[in-house]
Amino acid sequence: MTTGAVPALALQGVKKSFGPIEILHGIDFALMPGEVHALIGENGAGKSTIMKILGGYLGATSGEVLLNGAPAPWRSGAEAEAMGVVVIHQEFNLAPDLTVAQNIWLGREKGGFFLDHKAMRDDTQVLLDQLECRVSPDTRIRDLPVSDRQMVEIAKALSRNARVLIMDEPSAVLTHREVEVLFRQIDRLRAQGVALLYTSHRLEEITYLADRITVLRDGAVVRQAVRGELTEDGMATAMVGRDLNDIFPPRRQDFGPAVLELRDFAVPPLVEGINLTLRRGEVLGISGLVGSGRTELAEGLMGLRPHHGTVLRNGTPISIRSVADAAARGIAYLTEDRKERGLLLAKNLRQNLTLSTLDRFGGLLISRPQEEVALDKAISDFDIRAPSREMAVGNLSGGNQQKLLLAKTMLPEPQVVIIDEPTRGIDIGTKSQIYHFIDRLAREGLSVIVISSDMPEVLGLSDRVLVMRQGRVAGVLEGDEISETAVVRLVMGTSEKVNEDA
Amino acid sequence: MRNLSLSTLGPLAALVLLVVLGAFLNSNFLSSGNITNVLARSAFIGMIAVGMTFVITSGGLDLSVGSMAAFIAGMMILAMNAMIPSLGIGVPLVLAGMGVALLVGLLAGLGNGLLITKVGIEPFIVTLGTMGIFRSLVTWIADGGTLSLNFEARQFYRPVYYDGLFGIAWPIIVFAIIAVLGEVVMRHTRYGRYCEAIGSNDKVARYSAVKVERVQLMTYVILGLLVGLATILYVPRLGSASGSTGLLWELEAIAAVIIGGTALKGGFGRVWGTVIGVLILSLIDNILNLADLVSPYLNGAIQGVIIVLAVVLQRGKSSAEGR
Numbered sequence: 001m002t003t004g005a006v007p008a009l010a011l012q013g014v015k016k017s018f019g020p021i022e023i024l025h026g027i028d029f030a031l032m033p034g035e036v037h038a039l040i041g042e043n044g045a046g047k048s049t050i051m052k053i054l055g056g057y058l059g060a061t062s063g064e065v066l067l068n069g070a071p072a073p074w075r076s077g078a079e080a081e082a083m084g085v086v087v088i089h090q091e092f093n094l095a096p097d098l099t100v101a102q103n104i105w106l107g108r109e110k111g112g113f114f115l116d117h118k119a120m121r122d123d124t125q126v127l128l129d130q131l132e133c134r135v136s137p138d139t140r141i142r143d144l145p146v147s148d149r150q151m152v153e154i155a156k157a158l159s160r161n162a163r164v165l166i167m168d169e170p171s172a173v174l175t176h177r178e179v180e181v182l183f184r185q186i187d188r189l190r191a192q193g194v195a196l197l198y199t200s201h202r203l204e205e206i207t208y209l210a211d212r213i214t215v216l217r218d219g220a221v222v223r224q225a226v227r228g229e230l231t232e233d234g235m236a237t238a239m240v241g242r243d244l245n246d247i248f249p250p251r252r253q254d255f256g257p258a259v260l261e262l263r264d265f266a267v268p269p270l271v272e273g274i275n276l277t278l279r280r281g282e283v284l285g286i287s288g289l290v291g292s293g294r295t296e297l298a299e300g301l302m303g304l305r306p307h308h309g310t311v312l313r314n315g316t317p318i319s320i321r322s323v324a325d326a327a328a329r330g331i332a333y334l335t336e337d338r339k340e341r342g343l344l345l346a347k348n349l350r351q352n353l354t355l356s357t358l359d360r361f362g363g364l365l366i367s368r369p370q371e372e373v374a375l376d377k378a379i380s381d382f383d384i385r386a387p388s389r390e391m392a393v394g395n396l397s398g399g400n401q402q403k404l405l406l407a408k409t410m411l412p413e414p415q416v417v418i419i420d421e422p423t424r425g426i427d428i429g430t431k432s433q434i435y436h437f438i439d440r441l442a443r444e445g446l447s448v449i450v451i452s453s454d455m456p457e458v459l460g461l462s463d464r465v466l467v468m469r470q471g472r473v474a475g476v477l478e479g480d481e482i483s484e485t486a487v488v489r490l491v492m493g494t495s496e497k498v499n500e501d502a
Numbered sequence: 503m504r505n506l507s508l509s510t511l512g513p514l515a516a517l518v519l520l521v522v523l524g525a526f527l528n529s530n531f532l533s534s535g536n537i538t539n540v541l542a543r544s545a546f547i548g549m550i551a552v553g554m555t556f557v558i559t560s561g562g563l564d565l566s567v568g569s570m571a572a573f574i575a576g577m578m579i580l581a582m583n584a585m586i587p588s589l590g591i592g593v594p595l596v597l598a599g600m601g602v603a604l605l606v607g608l609l610a611g612l613g614n615g616l617l618i619t620k621v622g623i624e625p626f627i628v629t630l631g632t633m634g635i636f637r638s639l640v641t642w643i644a645d646g647g648t649l650s651l652n653f654e655a656r657q658f659y660r661p662v663y664y665d666g667l668f669g670i671a672w673p674i675i676v677f678a679i680i681a682v683l684g685e686v687v688m689r690h691t692r693y694g695r696y697c698e699a700i701g702s703n704d705k706v707a708r709y710s711a712v713k714v715e716r717v718q719l720m721t722y723v724i725l726g727l728l729v730g731l732a733t734i735l736y737v738p739r740l741g742s743a744s745g746s747t748g749l750l751w752e753l754e755a756i757a758a759v760i761i762g763g764t765a766l767k768g769g770f771g772r773v774w775g776t777v778i779g780v781l782i783l784s785l786i787d788n789i790l791n792l793a794d795l796v797s798p799y800l801n802g803a804i805q806g807v808i809i810v811l812a813v814v815l816q817r818g819k820s821s822a823e824g825r
Contacts, residue, residue, distance in 0.1 A: 322711070326711075344699055344702040366695065
């Protein structure tokens with residue numbers, strides 16, 4: 001820390017309690033102008049709470065928030081924003097039916113009595129150009145993919161001329177290229193003297209970006225470091241509080257016969273000409289950019305989207321027209337969107353767990369005791385940590401939600417399971433647990449397809465990697481061929497290793 | 503375990519309060535005659551409201567039930583009058599009339615449901631449309647007047663409303679059965695669980711292998727059948743149907759559902775709450791008629807206050823759950 005410099009934003013001995021439970025135990029934290037400060041920790045370590053306190057969305061129970069060395073005067077997030085402290089939230093605060101330009105200027109519209117549409121549209125275009133985001137200012141948010149929504153969210157923050165910018169996992173939904181653009185913008189803002197707080201579960205991003213790192217564990221700061229002091233392993237160890245030697249399970253060796261084959265499978269309009277084979281006991285990774293058709297392929301296969309082509313299950317042609325059809329064939333799918341497609345956030349653990357398999361619980365009436373037994377088993381098999389079984393799953397941490405969703409997906413005892421983004425927005429400790437669950441399932445004879453944007457995950461987990469590009473198979477890598485460069489080449493289309501029979 | 507919060511106990515407490523208030527204001531209030539009267543009048547809206555609970559819980563809405571009741575009553579009366587020459591006055595005639603009522607109710611519900619689930623039109627729009635259509639058809643068939651059941655048939659049919667078992671009127675018995683069945687189905691069967699799941703988030707339900715359209719379609723069909731059943735018990739009371747039969751029933755049914763604690767946006771249904779909601783609405787009416795405190799003309803205003811209050815309590819609950 002430069003001696004004598006005044007932090008743009010700081011916390012001094014901040015404690016926060018919800019009811020009787022104290023979840024932040026005296027946090028000291030300083031954010032200097034012109035630096036990128038990374039805040040890392042497992043889910044539930046208190047990162048979000050700290051960011052909410054910094055951004056004025058939550059008050060501290062005791063301790064102080066200091067803006068340029070003086071007590072911060074705001075009483076709400078909106079007031080903080082007006083003073084140049086801007087938070088980019090993980091859950092987007094965009095109105096889906098308004099256009100990009102309308103969202104960016106929402107609440108601060110240009111013009112007098114009549115709106116100056118042209119000025120707002122032009123300024124939006126300038127912001128989007130800076131972000132190399134090829135989206136028209138007149139597009140409705142509803143019609144944008146998640147990654148573009150994140151870019152709009154960032155553009156909105158840039159438009160506020162923030163002095164302090166707090167970014168809550170901005171890269172989680174972005175593609176490689178978009179992350180690079182984001183990093184360039186962060187470099188530019190840093191050079192302009194903006195104080196940046198950055199969080200991400202991708203530790204390589206922290207290594208690249210952060211001038212300083214603060215590690216949180218269980219509501220307390222356990223480590224502070226400057227650039228170069230901590231390796232990625234060191235960060236992970238500090239976060240988890242124990243060594244994580246084997247984040248990934250060892251590779252599997254024995255595979256059985258083909259259990260699922262696709263021949264010339266297509267999910268119009270994007271996905272075409274897919275050939276793939278999945279063997280018993282195998283983990284097949286599917287990599288590719290967001291928008292390359294990975295999720296569409298899975299949803300087509302599950303009967304959630306219109307599709308054509310041949311599907312062979314244990315060598316026999318089958319037709320799947322609904323999720324129920326797929327389930328009857330022993331095929332299950334874990335969606336990438338656990339909050340909107342995976343779980344009923346307002347319902348409790350039991351109701352979520354058994355929703356897709358209610359037929360198995362009781363006859364005419366649902367057997368509640370049988371459901372409870374299934375939940376007991378799920379909680380112990382998948383190490384789900386919930387303060388109460390009756391709580392709404394929306395109040396569980398992301399990691400525990402994902403474990404519950406995994407338990408729900410596995411409850412019908414499928415033989416083939418497609419897992420779409422198994423660890424999005426999940427801390428490294430839980431990630432490793434989920435990798436070992438997947439490994440255990442494969443060793444028990446399941447066949448698993450893992451769709452992932454997380455490169456280390458695809459490399460570390462898969463027996464084979466299938467790369468998709470623009471709705472087609474760009475190539476398949478096996479054994480020693482699997483490497484980051486090989487996958488990236490296929491993702492980007494710089495090599496044409498076309499392997500027809502995956 | 504089940505949390506006994508203000509919003510859970512609120513409707514029940516309000517009901518108890520009304521009963522105490524009623525007994526205090528008028529000594530006749532607790533007489534068996536008055537209680538039978540209140541319950542029997544509640545039965546029609548009550549049966550419809552139980553069906554409405556399923557529709558609303560699964561994220562739908564049906565504005566057409568009042569008009570549907572008028573239409574079913576009209577069809578039933580026309581059919582019975584037309585069948586008198588062949589069947590004569592007697593049990594077969596009444597059974598045939600009941601069959602017609604249930605069939606028309608089923609078809610009307612099926613029509614609503616198909617337009618909503620297969621054609622994909624908003625429930626509000628579809629049922630706003632059919633609400634107008636049903637009522638207008640009755641008015642047209644009755645030529646602006648009243649469709650009356652043949653006098654002798656009416657005499658024969660009357661006991662279905664006025665008689666009962668062990669001194670309990672038939673409408674009350676049927677309502678009680680429907681209420682208990684509804685509660686069991688909502689709380690303890692797959693169907694009820696699916697309704698709540700779809701109302702919470704239909705995408706999650708679809709991804710969980712729930713046949714979303716079929717479950718939703720069935721809620722409208724069941725509601726149509728229940729409207730038919732309510733009409734069967736209602737027709738013997740007056741023996742006629744006109745353009746004003748069942749007027750505003752849809753709003754009373756929806757109000758009862760909301761007062762009972764079912765979320766209007768779907769996802770959470772409580773059949774016993776709906777039953778309490780119906781009873782609260784009829785008790786207010788009854789007490790205002792028996793006591794001289796407040797003009798009965800203010801009935802609607804008091805019911806309105808209760809509805810808004812119920813929703814305020816619900817909102818307090820949902821914001822607590824949001825954390």
